[in-house]
Amino acid sequence: MQHDGKAQAGPIVGKLLGEKAELRSQAKELTALVNEVLAEVNALPVDEQKRIVTEKWPETQEKKEKIEEEKHLPPLPNAEKYKQIVTRFSPNPDCVLHLGSARAILLSHEYARIYSGKFILRFEDTDPKVKRPGLEFYPMIRNDLAWLGCKVDEEYIQSDRIPIYYEYAQKLIADGNAYICTCVPDEFRKKSLQSEPCPCRDLPTSEQLERWQLMLNGGYKEGEAVLRVKTDLNHPNPAVRDWPAMRVIDSKRYPHPRVGSKYNAWPLYNLAAGLDDHLLGITHIIRGKEHLTNGVRQEYMYKHLGWEYPQAIHYGRLKITGAFLSKSKIVAGVRSGEFTGWDDPRLATFAALRKRGITPEAIKKMIIDVGPKPADVTLSWENLYSYNRKIIDPQSNRYFFVADPVKLEVKGLPKTFNAKLPLHPEHPEKGYREYTVTPNKDCQSAQFWIARKDLANMESGKIVRLMELFNVKIEVVSEGLVEAVFQSESYEDIRKTKAQLIQWIPVGEEYPCSVILQDASVVEGYAESACKTLKPDAAIQFERFGFVRVDNVAEKLTVYYSHK
RNA sequence: GCUCCGGUAGUAUAGUCCGGUCAAGUAUUCCGGCCUUUCGAGCCGGUGACCCGGGUUCGAAUCCCGGCCGGAGCACCA
Numbered sequence: 001m002q003h004d005g006k007a008q009a010g011p012i013v014g015k016l017l018g019e020k021a022e023l024r025s026q027a028k029e030l031t032a033l034v035n036e037v038l039a040e041v042n043a044l045p046v047d048e049q050k051r052i053v054t055e056k057w058p059e060t061q062e063k064k065e066k067i068e069e070e071k072h073l074p075p076l077p078n079a080e081k082y083k084q085i086v087t088r089f090s091p092n093p094d095c096v097l098h099l100g101s102a103r104a105i106l107l108s109h110e111y112a113r114i115y116s117g118k119f120i121l122r123f124e125d126t127d128p129k130v131k132r133p134g135l136e137f138y139p140m141i142r143n144d145l146a147w148l149g150c151k152v153d154e155e156y157i158q159s160d161r162i163p164i165y166y167e168y169a170q171k172l173i174a175d176g177n178a179y180i181c182t183c184v185p186d187e188f189r190k191k192s193l194q195s196e197p198c199p200c201r202d203l204p205t206s207e208q209l210e211r212w213q214l215m216l217n218g219g220y221k222e223g224e225a226v227l228r229v230k231t232d233l234n235h236p237n238p239a240v241r242d243w244p245a246m247r248v249i250d251s252k253r254y255p256h257p258r259v260g261s262k263y264n265a266w267p268l269y270n271l272a273a274g275l276d277d278h279l280l281g282i283t284h285i286i287r288g289k290e291h292l293t294n295g296v297r298q299e300y301m302y303k304h305l306g307w308e309y310p311q312a313i314h315y316g317r318l319k320i321t322g323a324f325l326s327k328s329k330i331v332a333g334v335r336s337g338e339f340t341g342w343d344d345p346r347l348a349t350f351a352a353l354r355k356r357g358i359t360p361e362a363i364k365k366m367i368i369d370v371g372p373k374p375a376d377v378t379l380s381w382e383n384l385y386s387y388n389r390k391i392i393d394p395q396s397n398r399y400f401f402v403a404d405p406v407k408l409e410v411k412g413l414p415k416t417f418n419a420k421l422p423l424h425p426e427h428p429e430k431g432y433r434e435y436t437v438t439p440n441k442d443c444q445s446a447q448f449w450i451a452r453k454d455l456a457n458m459e460s461g462k463i464v465r466l467m468e469l470f471n472v473k474i475e476v477v478s479e480g481l482v483e484a485v486f487q488s489e490s491y492e493d494i495r496k497t498k499a500q501l502i503q504w505i506p507v508g509e510e511y512p513c514s515v516i517l518q519d520a521s522v523v524e525g526y527a528e529s530a531c532k533t534l535k536p537d538a539a540i541q542f543e544r545f546g547f548v549r550v551d552n553v554a555e556k557l558t559v560y561y562s563h564k
Numbered sequence: 565g566c567u568c569c570g571g572u573a574g575u576a577u578a579g580u581c582c583g584g585u586c587a588a589g590u591a592u593u594c595c596g597g598c599c600u601u602u603c604g605a606g607c608c609g610g611u612g613a614c615c616c617g618g619g620u621u622c623g624a625a626u627c628c629c630g631g632c633c634g635g636a637g638c639a640c641c642a
Contacts, residue, residue, distance in 0.1 A: 014584035239638040247640035543602040
């Protein structure tokens with residue numbers, strides 16, 4: 001019925017074979033048979049087909065019920081191998097967290113919860129020079145995680161664990177699985193590209209251990225020596241061959257913000273992260289695919305130590321249209337004053353999203369929908385807004401806001417009006433706010449503030465309704481003032497005519513308000529005076545303007561625009 | 565250049581491992597309609613996709629080969 005009465009053989013044969021596997025050996029004959037029947041059926045007019053089907057198989061005409069199901073994460077690989085699932089999120093505290101980290105955080109945490117496992121936060125702050133950690137970021141990161149609803153079961157800081165890395169480095173050297181290389185980088189690279197060992201590789205272990213002591217005691221200057229873990233010099237990927245595990249840092253010049261100048265030798269990522277993943281009992285590593293070759297590198301170290309490598313899941317890069325997610329750009333922009341702070345609405349940091357009234361639930365839902373697949377994704381803000389809208393719409397009270405206010409004078413009022421405006425049209429139990437409009441004694445008029453953009457639809461003679469109040473007929477529209485005359489009170493009157501409904505604020509009931517938009521520009525206007533009792537952090541909707549998050553309630557109201 | 569990973573509507577995702585019930589589902593955007601004292605929400609409907617080319621097969625989004633496009637890595641960063 002769905003295809004204009006013309007059926008095709010392929011899907012029908014497919015369905016039959018799918019249901020009755022025993023027919024598969026006779027597939028050719030079956031196809032011929034189906035084609036025969038189809039020729040007959042397709043020759044019939046559609047109406048006739050419909051009649052027959054309805055008569056013989058009425059149940060097929062019933063509409064399928066839609067089953068909406070919550071999206072779930074796919075199961076973790078080899079989860080059954082482990083007594084307890086342990087995941088980790090391991091940021092370098094050199095910047096605040098942003099949306100780009102959301103996959104690592106939320107997937108790691110969510111899987112830990114699904115499997116009743118453990119979620120570990122591990123600060124990877126082992127580079128005091130190039131990606132120097134900032135002390136302020138440690139608590140900010142903890143705070144972001146808490147805001148996202150990710151409870152940290154255990155926390156580790158790698159700069160506290162340097163002696164542990166030393167211990168294993170020494171073992172690797174003593175076992176002949178690592179060596180101190182004093183070659184200049186370029187020379188090593190040349191050798192390595194040709195799958196040849198550098199001169200240091202085959203030095204006796206005793207000499208390696210001497211070099212190791214020298215490295216620890218400051219006997220080498222920056223760049224003079226590096227610890228390398230032996231891999232396979234014939235590995236197809238040159239980047240895997242004898243990778244660097246520890247280097248010398250001039251600790252006087254580049255003191256670490258937490259441990260100062262205590263260490264000269266600092267572990268590199270693959271050594272520190274690789275060791276910790278095992279030592280902390282991580283079972284599943286969820287990280288970006290830029291770490292794929294790091295996994296290959298680390299597996300060599302695991303083999304040297306007789307360890308088994310955890311399950312690794314590599315997800316693709318996450319971008320969001322229009323926002324840059326580069327830590328260095330964020331840091332530079334904030335330091336230079338280009339941005340107002342870590343929560344500048346132009347940034348996609350969690351701090352900024354929070355400020356803009358994006359809920360952690362919305363972010364979580366979106367990330368879980370995106371899932372852990374390795375393809376890159378470019379999210380659209382609309383999508384995030386949609387998730388957020390579903391969450392905040394039911395809880396957001398409604399208020400009037402007139403942007404760029406213009407005065408409206410209404411004459412000919414027959415009486416005093418009381419307007420009772422519901423805080424939420426779908427939830428009357430939330431209550432109301434009320435305004436009384438009393439006509440001026442001399443000329444039966446009253447004055448209001450209305451939004452300038454509503455003037456666009458106004459012309460002399462047109463009827464508009466002040467929402468929940470009364471209808472007015474426009475007489476004169478000028479730059480600074482709109483003059484109108486009272487028309488009628490009943491909403492029903494103008495309902496059929498589909499007259500424009502506009503928001504209004506009685507003159508005297510205005511409360512100055514700044515709305516900070518996503519591009520950090522500011523819209524000035526008046527909110528209604530009922531907004532004076534709002535609490536910071538509340539999500540509200542300015543009707544026909546958008547959802548906003550209340551930021552500051554003072555002489556003036558300050559809100560951040562969330563979305564439509 | 566070398567090594568690796570991807571490619572389903574504008575966006576995101578399901579399906580791919582294990583070929584058939586996929587004439588490709590879902591969310592969002594967009595477009596119509598309904599409803600509604602917000603241009604919000606809700607409801608109904610619509611537009612819209614398997615990167616390309618070969619092969620295997622009765623049958624390919626799914627398996628194989630080739631190409632194209634995109635991404636990542638190739639640091640004494642993480």
